[in-house]
Structure formats: structure tokens, C-alpha cells
Amino acid sequence: MFFKLGNSIPARLIMSIPYRHYRAAVAEQAIIPNINDYSSNLNFDSLSAKSITSSLISMSNQKANRLFFDFELRSNVIERFKSLIQTATHNLEAKKQLHEILSMLYERRFQVPPIEKIGLGANYLLNDICFLLENHLLDHIDELVNDQVSKLEIPKTGKAYVQWIMNIIQRHLAAKHPYYNEFMLNKANKNDVKYWLAQESTLDQKFDDILALMQVGTSGPVKMEIASNYWDEMGNGEPLKTHTYLFELLLNELDVTSEYIRDNLLLTSLITGNISTCYVLNKNLFYQAIGYFGVTEYLAPIRFKNVVKALERNEISDAGKQYHKLHIWIDKIHGAAWFNNVVRKMIDKQPECGKEIIKGALVRLQTSVEHLNSFPSSTHIPLQTQTKIKI
The missing domain is CATH 1.20.910.10 (Heme oxygenase-like)
Structure with a gap:
């Protein structure tokens, strides 16, 4: 279901939407999805967290625009990664997958993409995933050294x-x-x-x-x-x-x-x-x-x-x-x-x-x-x- 631009969403929310995805959603009819019941018709249920990451990295601009407004699916994806983080605290294979994913996300930051791939990727969701995994990494860094640092007399x-x-x-x-x-x-x-x-x-x-x-x-x-x-x-x-x-x-x-x-x-x-x-x-x-x-x-x-x-x-x-x-x-x-x-x-x-x-x-x-x-x-x-x- 769609509704006319500006009727139900506050201007400050509209302005906060990344322009590329917002523009694509309203380009033809000046309408945006109803965020209460919109579905992108995408499904990640059968994919591992690592495969989800690969899909998000290679996702077409059109699919990324659709996924942007599918808040339920985006929330489900985030929950999958939160679950991976929890499992990684006691499971070596999950920890390996977590760090492989973080390495994949970091690798993109050190590469210039081929010209045909510059518009690919659901970057807004990849950034959220990276934030979660980084916080997990930094929490463990704190656990590793904070107690020792607190006991030091620093010149x-x-x-x-x-x-x-x-x-x-x-x-x-x-x-x-x-x-x-x-x-x-x-x-x-x-x-x-x-x-x-x-x-x-x-x-x-x-x-x-x-x-x-x-x-x-x-x-x-x-x-x-x-x-x-x-x-x-x-x-x-x-x-x-x-x-x-x-x-x-x-x-x-x-x-x-x-x-x-x-x-x-x-x-x-x-x-x-x-x-x-x-x-x-x-x-x-x-x-x-x-x-x-x-x-x-x-x-x-x-x-x-x-x-x-x-x-x-x-x-x-x-x-x-x-x-x-x-x-x-x-x-x-x-x-x-x-x-x-x-x-x-x-x-x-x-x-x-x-x-x-x-x-x-x-x-x-x-x-x-x-x-x-x-x-x-x-x-x-x-x-x-x-x-x-x-x-």
C-alpha cells in the first residue's frame, strides 16, 4: 500500500532518508511506501549470516531501494547478526564466521569498486551490521586489557x-x-x-x-x-x-x-x-x-x-x-x-x-x-x- 508524499510522514523523517533510496521510491508517482505494511518480497531465511552479507554487498540498486522501506525484514536481519554474536561467545565456528564477515565489510573500505558496481549494495544495512560486529570486537578488547590498564600508574x-x-x-x-x-x-x-x-x-x-x-x-x-x-x-x-x-x-x-x-x-x-x-x-x-x-x-x-x-x-x-x-x-x-x-x-x-x-x-x-x-x-x-x- 502507498500514500501520497507528505501526508503521513513528518518532514524531518523524510529528510533523514538517504537521498538515493528515497528518490528512487518516489521518482515515478511522487509516493512512498506505507512503512506499516510494506514488504520488499525479499527473503533471507535460508541464508547464513555470511551469505546474507554477500547478498547485501552485491544487491542491485533496485532491490536495495525496496529493502530500505522493509523495516520488518531489516529488523530480522539485525536479529540474525545479534544471534551470531551471542553464539560466537562460545562457538568457534560462529566466531570464525563473524570475523570473516567483518573482514568482508572492511575489505570494501580498502577497494575502489569497478565502474559497473558503484551503485550496488544495501549500504545502510551493511553499516548497521558492521557497527554491531565492531562493538562486539571492541567489547572483547576491553575485556582483554581494561583490568590491566586500570592498575597502571601512567606517567x-x-x-x-x-x-x-x-x-x-x-x-x-x-x-x-x-x-x-x-x-x-x-x-x-x-x-x-x-x-x-x-x-x-x-x-x-x-x-x-x-x-x-x-x-x-x-x-x-x-x-x-x-x-x-x-x-x-x-x-x-x-x-x-x-x-x-x-x-x-x-x-x-x-x-x-x-x-x-x-x-x-x-x-x-x-x-x-x-x-x-x-x-x-x-x-x-x-x-x-x-x-x-x-x-x-x-x-x-x-x-x-x-x-x-x-x-x-x-x-x-x-x-x-x-x-x-x-x-x-x-x-x-x-x-x-x-x-x-x-x-x-x-x-x-x-x-x-x-x-x-x-x-x-x-x-x-x-x-x-x-x-x-x-x-x-x-x-x-x-x-x-x-x-x-x-x-
Whole structure:
């Protein structure tokens, strides 16, 4: 049933409707659906939450316009995802599906769509789903570190803060985990390195974009340090030296295909990848991101020294070794600069942000340990045998 425009819906509600879908609904007859009994004639009952997400992403503009006014169906979809979140608290397969969906939604934010797909997608509903899943992720981050953060005595000056946080990082298990210090250094064979690279792909393949997004809204020394880091990621303007290109050389040499990554990606890799993306897409998490990626930069050269040993032991080509050899010295520079040029100045200017920075740092440290602990002793153990996952 339809009724004439403006007769029953307040103007403020009409104005709040996304213009594209509103315009499509009224274009021919200047009418809009009666929201009390309108049905889009769409049905998602037989689909999994992941399949629903895929359908919403690829949905035609016409169907998205119809679904926009079908509030009952939209509410049912949201309830499906709330149910998935509840199940994921105690079911590993549901948790895996949840993070695969969140990864799918994030992936769209890092892609330029083909011209023929620019009008596709029920974005209003996808945004609601992403909001639910992000809140679930952030709730678990809070559970992981908030108690520890609440007990810390946080320094109020930049110099003291940097010394304090560096001491925490250096003493943490993540900085000396046996996966790198023993297994990667002395034992990892070519298949082990291949498997490890698949896990690294959730961050390394898009770190340049992460830095580009992170610098938006910053200024002064903070922007300059992120910009310097970004320019290094871009090979200082030389396409064949960009870090994503160098990383892909090693992926190609070891035949780490997208299919291999899909079939072997650990749940903890999905989780850490989603946390990284969540931090840069939400500016209210910016200070946590400073701590999180500061740890990432600091740990890279420590870990990659052992990775290079594994690459040499397995006779990887010089081209394949470039990425990790380069990051041994370049991230040593950026890691120090991140804390001295960014964190120190931020604390001196606004000491209150120290709590958020250490929270992000602890998230990176503790999720990294959980991730490394989840690696199977054999690279052929299937994903569902993982049991020790706290986030």
C-alpha cells in the first residue's frame, strides 16, 4: 500500500532518508511506501549470516531501494547478526564466521569498486551490521586489557612515558616469543614460512593504506612521522621498491595464493587483521591506534631478524628476502621515531591520552601472543582444531 508524499510522514523523517533510496521510491508517482505494511518480497531465511552479507554487498540498486522501506525484514536481519554474536561467545565456528564477515565489510573500505558496481549494495544495512560486529570486537578488547590498564600508574610527561611504555614492551612475551626466537630462527622449513606468510597477509599487504588513513586529521610532528613512514612504504616513489610489491615477490616465490590464504588463515589472523583495520577506520580510537601500531613497528625488526635466518636457511632468493631485510633497519628507525617524535610529543601536549595509548599497545602485545600461541605444531592441522582463543 502507498500514500501520497507528505501526508503521513513528518518532514524531518523524510529528510533523514538517504537521498538515493528515497528518490528512487518516489521518482515515478511522487509516493512512498506505507512503512506499516510494506514488504520488499525479499527473503533471507535460508541464508547464513555470511551469505546474507554477500547478498547485501552485491544487491542491485533496485532491490536495495525496496529493502530500505522493509523495516520488518531489516529488523530480522539485525536479529540474525545479534544471534551470531551471542553464539560466537562460545562457538568457534560462529566466531570464525563473524570475523570473516567483518573482514568482508572492511575489505570494501580498502577497494575502489569497478565502474559497473558503484551503485550496488544495501549500504545502510551493511553499516548497521558492521557497527554491531565492531562493538562486539571492541567489547572483547576491553575485556582483554581494561583490568590491566586500570592498575597502571601512567606517567604524565613525555620523556618518562616513553621510557615506561618501552619497558613494558621489551619485557612482554610478545617481544621474545619462542615462535620467532626458537622455531623461526632454527627450525622453520619452507612450508612453515609459507604458512606464516599467509597469516601475515592480513596486515602487511595493506599497511601503506593503513598509514594513509591513519594520518587523516593529524598535524605537525605526528603527521610528518606517519608521512615519512608512508613514503618509505611507497618505496620513496619507486614502484619496484614499494613494500607491497616486495612482499608479493616472496608470496609469489612460495606460491602463497589467495586460495591458499583463504584455506589456511587462522582465526587469530582474522581477528588481529580486523583489530588493525578497526583502529584506523574509527578516529575515536586514534590514540589506541598510536600505541597499537607503535608496538607493531617496534617488534618488526626484532622478529624479522629471525625470519631472514629462516629465509636464508630455506634458500629463498635475494628478491624474496628484500621485504624482511629492509624492515630490519627501516622499522628500527620508525619504531624509535614513533615513540620519540609522536608519543612523547602527544603526552607532553595532552597527558590524558596516555591511557588510550598504553591500551592500544597492550592490545597489540597480548593479541600477538594469543595469535602466536594459536599456531598449530603442524601446518596441516585444520583450523577447527584451534581451541585457545580469548578474543
